[in-house]
Amino acid sequence: MIDVEKIRADFPILSRTVYDKPLVYFDNSATTQKPRCVVESLVNEYYSVNANVHRGVHFLSQQATELHEAARETVRAFINARSTNEIVFTRGTTESINLLAYSFGEAFMQEGDEVILSVMEHHSNIVPWQILAARKGISIKVIPMNDNGELLMDEYKKLFSEKTKLVSVTHVSNVLGTVNPVKEITAIAHEHNVPVLIDGAQSVPHMTVDMQDLDAEFFAFSGHKVYGPTGVGVLYGKEEWLNKLPPYQGGGEMIQSVSFEKTVFEQAPLKFEAGTPDYIGTTGLAKAIDYVTAIGMDNIAAYEHELTEYATRRLKDVDGLRIFGEAEHKGSVISFLVGNIHHLDMGTLLDRLGIAVRTGHHCAQPLMIRLGIEGTVRASFSFYNTKEEIDALVDGIKKVSKMF
Ligand code: PLP
Numbered sequence: 001m002i003d004v005e006k007i008r009a010d011f012p013i014l015s016r017t018v019y020d021k022p023l024v025y026f027d028n029s030a031t032t033q034k035p036r037c038v039v040e041s042l043v044n045e046y047y048s049v050n051a052n053v054h055r056g057v058h059f060l061s062q063q064a065t066e067l068h069e070a071a072r073e074t075v076r077a078f079i080n081a082r083s084t085n086e087i088v089f090t091r092g093t094t095e096s097i098n099l100l101a102y103s104f105g106e107a108f109m110q111e112g113d114e115v116i117l118s119v120m121e122h123h124s125n126i127v128p129w130q131i132l133a134a135r136k137g138i139s140i141k142v143i144p145m146n147d148n149g150e151l152l153m154d155e156y157k158k159l160f161s162e163k164t165k166l167v168s169v170t171h172v173s174n175v176l177g178t179v180n181p182v183k184e185i186t187a188i189a190h191e192h193n194v195p196v197l198i199d200g201a202q203s204v205p206h207m208t209v210d211m212q213d214l215d216a217e218f219f220a221f222s223g224h225k226v227y228g229p230t231g232v233g234v235l236y237g238k239e240e241w242l243n244k245l246p247p248y249q250g251g252g253e254m255i256q257s258v259s260f261e262k263t264v265f266e267q268a269p270l271k272f273e274a275g276t277p278d279y280i281g282t283t284g285l286a287k288a289i290d291y292v293t294a295i296g297m298d299n300i301a302a303y304e305h306e307l308t309e310y311a312t313r314r315l316k317d318v319d320g321l322r323i324f325g326e327a328e329h330k331g332s333v334i335s336f337l338v339g340n341i342h343h344l345d346m347g348t349l350l351d352r353l354g355i356a357v358r359t360g361h362h363c364a365q366p367l368m369i370r371l372g373i374e375g376t377v378r379a380s381f382s383f384y385n386t387k388e389e390i391d392a393l394v395d396g397i398k399k400v401s402k403m404f
Helices: 004-009 036-048 059-079 093-108 127-136 153-158 182-191 279-295 297-316 343-352 365-371 387-403
Strands: 087-090 114-118 139-143 164-170 196-199 218-222 233-237 255-258 263-265 321-324 333-338 358-360 376-380
Touching: 036 279, 059 087, 059 233, 059 279, 087 093, 093 127, 093 164, 093 196, 093 218, 093 233, 114 127, 127 139, 153 182, 164 182, 182 196, 279 297, 297 321, 297 333, 297 387, 333 343, 333 387, 343 358, 343 376, 343 387
Parallel strands: 114 139, 114 164, 164 196, 196 218
Antiparallel strands: 087 233, 218 233, 255 263, 321 333, 333 376, 358 376
């Protein structure tokens, strides 16, 4: 069970005010707030352990390396990967997808080949493939959805051809909240011998994810969305796949030997980690993972589900409010519009009441085109949010509505 008051005490920012109002933070899909233990980990490591990793014989370097590699093990256990060799540290989901698009594209895709995406992808799972399309002449196929925001699986099955080289879809939509059936999506791709990349940016913070159960070849997520620091993320890849892929960037750390005639690369994951990694960040991410693990991902999922149900019920009572995304399986994200009120006006006026929501296209413009709108107001919940805060949101929306 979640003891929300106890949890809130771990997040100093949640007790601040904005415009003299208590902060209500409902922008958790964009980034989450950080518990004290994560911030202290960053400060303490800089104060007492800081040294560059992997290369040093001296004490501090070895201690920093141990922390960095222990963080890799923490991530491995958290997502139930088989080996730490399957955990590549990156800057975040965006870099993970760019890495894969470049590297997979280089090794396995040629002109005329196809990648399957879905209509609800974040730009970070669209644009890297478009860059690859421009470089290599591949094309992009798109899985459509129904009006509830659920992917049309029969249409998905029809998109495969002998040219299909990869499927890349989001686990949870950052706009609609839809939890996609990624295990089924993966199994169908495997029937065609096609590997799969899952964008887990919006799933990892909210539910248990298990790489061995999911069976996708690749999976990406961001540390800052799972209560960790900014600037660190993960690309998971099955070891046999990572070892088949060429490096994304060259430099230190990713080589076994270099001469002007020939360079021998490291195996995965170091092959993909050129340069000094964000070793302070990876330790902070491990602390964040320890923190959510101690609460329990299943407890988090159950509590956030309860909050989302409550919010949905209350929001549906507001005159003229339309919710976008009513999938049967939904995460803790609610996108909405009220009457003809522009999303930006709603967001700006809610902000004056101390309520932080996100407005706009949420980096999913193709989805906005599908919905026939320019943008939405989005409230996204965390396990540190409360029903009282949802009441404040509903009251705020009513107040703003009266002004129009
Ligand atoms: N994918 C999804 C579904 C997201 O919601 C986001 C961020 O909001 C990203 C990818 C990109 O994450 P980041 O900016 O941390 O790289």
